[in-house]
Amino acid sequence: MFDSVTIVGVGLISGSFSLALKDLGLVKNVVGISRTEASAKKAIELGLIDETLPLKEAVAKSDLVYVAIPVDSTVTVIREIMDLVSEKQIVADAGSTKHALCTAMANHPMRKRFVATHPMWGTEYSGPEAAVHDAFKGRSCVICERAKSDKDAAETMENIYRQLGMNIVYMNADAHDLHAAYVSHISHITSFALANTVLEKEKEEDAIFELAGGGFESTVRLAKSSPAMWAPVFMQNRDNVLDVLNEHISQLRKFKSCLEKENYAYLWELMEKANKIKKIIK
Amino acid sequence: MFDSVTIVGVGLISGSFSLALKDLGLVKNVVGISRTEASAKKAIELGLIDETLPLKEAVAKSDLVYVAIPVDSTVTVIREIMDLVSEKQIVADAGSTKHALCTAMANHPMRKRFVATHPMWGTEYSGPEAAVHDAFKGRSCVICERAKSDKDAAETMENIYRQLGMNIVYMNADAHDLHAAYVSHISHITSFALANTVLEKEKEEDAIFELAGGGFESTVRLAKSSPAMWAPVFMQNRDNVLDVLNEHISQLRKFKSCLEKENYAYLWELMEKANKIKKIIK
Numbered sequence: 001m002f003d004s005v006t007i008v009g010v011g012l013i014s015g016s017f018s019l020a021l022k023d024l025g026l027v028k029n030v031v032g033i034s035r036t037e038a039s040a041k042k043a044i045e046l047g048l049i050d051e052t053l054p055l056k057e058a059v060a061k062s063d064l065v066y067v068a069i070p071v072d073s074t075v076t077v078i079r080e081i082m083d084l085v086s087e088k089q090i091v092a093d094a095g096s097t098k099h100a101l102c103t104a105m106a107n108h109p110m111r112k113r114f115v116a117t118h119p120m121w122g123t124e125y126s127g128p129e130a131a132v133h134d135a136f137k138g139r140s141c142v143i144c145e146r147a148k149s150d151k152d153a154a155e156t157m158e159n160i161y162r163q164l165g166m167n168i169v170y171m172n173a174d175a176h177d178l179h180a181a182y183v184s185h186i187s188h189i190t191s192f193a194l195a196n197t198v199l200e201k202e203k204e205e206d207a208i209f210e211l212a213g214g215g216f217e218s219t220v221r222l223a224k225s226s227p228a229m230w231a232p233v234f235m236q237n238r239d240n241v242l243d244v245l246n247e248h249i250s251q252l253r254k255f256k257s258c259l260e261k262e263n264y265a266y267l268w269e270l271m272e273k274a275n276k277i278k279k280i281i282k
Numbered sequence: 283m284f285d286s287v288t289i290v291g292v293g294l295i296s297g298s299f300s301l302a303l304k305d306l307g308l309v310k311n312v313v314g315i316s317r318t319e320a321s322a323k324k325a326i327e328l329g330l331i332d333e334t335l336p337l338k339e340a341v342a343k344s345d346l347v348y349v350a351i352p353v354d355s356t357v358t359v360i361r362e363i364m365d366l367v368s369e370k371q372i373v374a375d376a377g378s379t380k381h382a383l384c385t386a387m388a389n390h391p392m393r394k395r396f397v398a399t400h401p402m403w404g405t406e407y408s409g410p411e412a413a414v415h416d417a418f419k420g421r422s423c424v425i426c427e428r429a430k431s432d433k434d435a436a437e438t439m440e441n442i443y444r445q446l447g448m449n450i451v452y453m454n455a456d457a458h459d460l461h462a463a464y465v466s467h468i469s470h471i472t473s474f475a476l477a478n479t480v481l482e483k484e485k486e487e488d489a490i491f492e493l494a495g496g497g498f499e500s501t502v503r504l505a506k507s508s509p510a511m512w513a514p515v516f517m518q519n520r521d522n523v524l525d526v527l528n529e530h531i532s533q534l535r536k537f538k539s540c541l542e543k544e545n546y547a548y549l550w551e552l553m554e555k556a557n558k559i560k561k562i563i564k
Contacts, residue, residue, distance in 0.1 A: 120493050140492045169492050182484040183493045187501035190472055193533040195556035201529050202464040208562050210422045210451050211402050211465045217563055218500045219469035224560045227553035231546065238541045245538050247483050249531060251475040256527050259520045264513060271509035274477035278506045280490050281499055 006031040006062040008055075008077060010043035012123060013094045014068035015131025018048050020164050023133060031058040042128040059084045064156070068094040072232035075104045082110045090153045092117050096180060097236040098144045098173035106148075115157045116144040118176065119166060120184070124224040137165035144173045181240035186248060188222045188230055189241065195223035288313040288344040290337075290359060292325035294405060295376045296350035297413025300330050302446050305415060313340040324410040341366045346438070350376040354514035357386045364392045372435045374399050378462060379518040380426045380455035388430075397439045398426040400458065401448060402466070406506040419447035426455045463522035468530060470504045470512055471523065477505035 005021060007014040010032040021027040032049030034040040040052040052058075059065055065081050067074060074095050081091050082105070092115040095101060105111055119141040123130060141161040146154050158168050171179070198220070202208050208216070234241050258267035287303060289296040292314040303309040314331030316322040322334040334340075341347055347363050349356060356377050363373050364387070374397040377383060387393055401423040405412060423443040428436050440450050453461070480502070484490050490498070516523050540549035 122497065142493070167492070179484070179486070179489045179493055182480050183490055183498040186479065187476065187497040189537050190476055190534070191497075191501055192553050192556040193530060193537055194469065194472055195559040196533045196536075196552065197468065197526060197530040198464050199555070199558060200533070201526055202461070204461070205562050207461045208465055210449070211424070211461055212563055215404065215469040215473075215504045216465040218503055219473055220559055220563060221500055222497045223556040224563075225553075225557075227550045227557070231550050231553060234537075234541060234549065235544065235546060238544070242538065242541050244479060244483055245534065245541070248475060248479040249534050249538070251478045251482070252472070252527065252531050252534070254478075255471050255475055255516075256524065256531070259516060259524050259527070262517065262520070264517060267516065268509045268513050270478060271474050271507075271513060273481065274474040274505040275507075275509070276481060277477040277502055280487050281494055281502060281506075 001025070002027045002063040004029040004031060004062045006033060006058040006065045007049065008033045008065065008067040008081070009069035010034045010039050010048055010128050011068065012126050012130040013119070013121075014066060015043060015046070015048040015128050016121075016133075016135035017066055017068065017094070017119075019131055019133050020135060021160070022047075024163055026160065026163070031062060033058055039128055046128055046131065048128055048131050055080065056084060059089070062089065064090045064092065066092050066094065070228050070232045071095045071097050071100070071236050075101055078105065078114065079108065082108050082114060085110055085113055087113065089113060090115065090156055092157050094119055096184065096233045098142075098176045100236050102145050102148075102173040111148055112150040113153055115146075115149045115153050116173065117157055117161070118142040118144070118180070119161065119164075121166075124221050126226040126229060135164075136161070139166055140169045141166040142169050142171050142176050144171055144176050146170055177237050178240050181237055181244050185234060185237055185241050186244045188225060189234065189245060190248065191220055191222035192225075195220050283307070284309045284345040286311040286313060286344045288315060288335075288340040288347045289331065290315045290347065290349040290363070291351035292316045292321050292330055292410050293350065294408050294412040295401070295403075296348060297325060297328070297330040297410050298403075298415075298417035299348055299350065299376070299401075299446075301413055301415050302418060303442070304329075306445050308442065308445070313344060315340055321410055328410055328413065330410055330413050337362065338366060341371070344371065346372045346374065348374050348376065352510050352514045353377045353379050353382070353518055357383055360387065360396065361390065364390050364396060367392055367395055369395065371395060372397065372438055374439050376401055378466065378515045380424075380458045380462075382518050384427050384430075384455040393430055394432040395435055397428075397431045397435050398455065399439055399443070400424040400426070400462070401443065401446075403448075406503050408508040408511060417446075418443070421448055422451045423448040424451050424453050424458050426453055426458050428452055459519050460522050463519055463526050467516060467519055467523050468526045470507060471516065471527060472530065473502055473504035474507075477502050 030049045043049045121136045121139045312331045325331045403421045
């Protein structure tokens with residue numbers, strides 16, 4: 001049981017994390033840090049946090065500081081927090097990229113109090129209103145460079161995530177960023193691009209709305225995601241994302257070529273190959 | 283209340299249609315026509331159909347013949363059925379393309395007994411086991427060339443779909459195929475291509491499985507769809523699908539270019555533009 005936890009960012013991930021800690025009775029008091037007063041107020045209203053304080057005071061009273069903000073701000077903010085913490089406190093992040101952060105933290109004197117985590121859960125919504133109870137359940141949480149964290153710090157975070165119903169997976173930061181490009185970042189890019197395709201081509205919004213039962217909704221869902229959260233992810237992980245994106249464009253060109261040449265056999269073969277994803281994703 | 287309805291095809295759509303008719307008490311007996319004995323047997327076991335008969339006998343005893351099979355077989359099968367029906371019977375299809383079928387039926391002497399319909403509902407599964415209760419609800423059903431159908435035939439189909447909870451939308455066949463390419467067919471192609479991308483690049487199947495919480499599942503869901511059902515759709519609607527596919531590749535290239543040039547502002551702009559889909563898809 002923590003006396004006090006600080007969440008930096010009061011949105012989808014941090015807010016849902018706070019709700020989970022409260023629901024499990026793992027924390028007495030949650031302090032929220034937000035860039036805007038409106039979000040902080042909303043987070044208090046919604047019961048995500050109990051109070052808001054300046055960062056320094058918040059860190060001073062907290063056993064755990066949990067950072068879930070856009071990844072382009074994470075390095076600066078985590079460093080600021082790490083400069084403040086003692087050997088008894090824990091700092092963890094929930095960001096979608098890990099290489100830049102882990103590299104930046106590598107030589108920090110308090111590196112061992114930091115645990116690099118990425119709970120693989122999310123929705124297309126953002127802000128305090130997006131936080132939900134029972135998030136994270138049944139999903140995986142990646143922990144990077146576990147050996148660089150103090151054992152008690154890593155174990156505390158693992159125990160929390162396990163109590164949230166998550167399965168812990170260990171990776172180094174580079175492997176994390178590579179795999180995340182494949183199974184998360186590219187899905188977001190294709191979804192954003194699909195939304196733009198349809199918005200560009202289909203001028204009859206009523207038709208989109210009325211006919212959207214045909215598979216469009218699930219494919220385009222992620223296109224509602226926040227640019228503030230995702231643009232920095234794509235940029236920080238650009239080499240991996242570009243690599244997968246190039247492959248994806250080349251896979252789409254194969255479909256294009258089948259249709260152009262009316263090569264029915266190859267079209268069928270491409271689709272049968274894609275069906276193999278059934279074995280992996282139930 | 284129909285004494286007897288024949289469903290041609292005993293899969294996802296026809297099976298769910300039959301279950302809905304039965305659940306609503308709209309039919310006494312459902313005859314199923316299947317290419318394979320195994321599917322027919324399964325459909326009886328699952329209560330989708332009451333019996334199976336040769337097509338001629340099935341049509342002879344049915345008030346309504348409902349065809350939901352791959353669109354490359356639909357024209358031939360519907361023509362065969364239309365050659366058998368009387369002025370009192372109704373024939374309807376549920377196919378994902380309409381131009382080829384409506385053109386082929388245009389001069390058939392019984393054209394007026396045919397109603398071209400496309401209920402915009404589906405899942406990535408196929409076969410009798412894929413049929414579910416309460417399908418179709420809350421979705422739209424497109425009816426094409428309504429004026430070419432007898433009023434009683436069109437009204438009967440509309441009433442059934444309304445009782446299923448569907449919203450009726452009218453379009454000509456060309457408009458249907460164009461809109462279907464935008465909001466359904468392209469989603470399937472991107473999903474198939476995404477599955478192939480990830481299967482090609484990500485050799486660690488465990489990583490896909492473990493990390494798939496990050497948006498991948500919903501984007502790749504449609505890649506599990508049946509080639510037998512979808513390859514003919516893409517091929518019959520190839521001009522429209524190619525047009526949207528070209529646009530989609532060009533939209534993906536914009537993301538690629540942003541990342542290559544580290545053009546953060548334009549990346550943000552593309553994502554904000556995509557966010558506009560929120561206004562259309564809730």
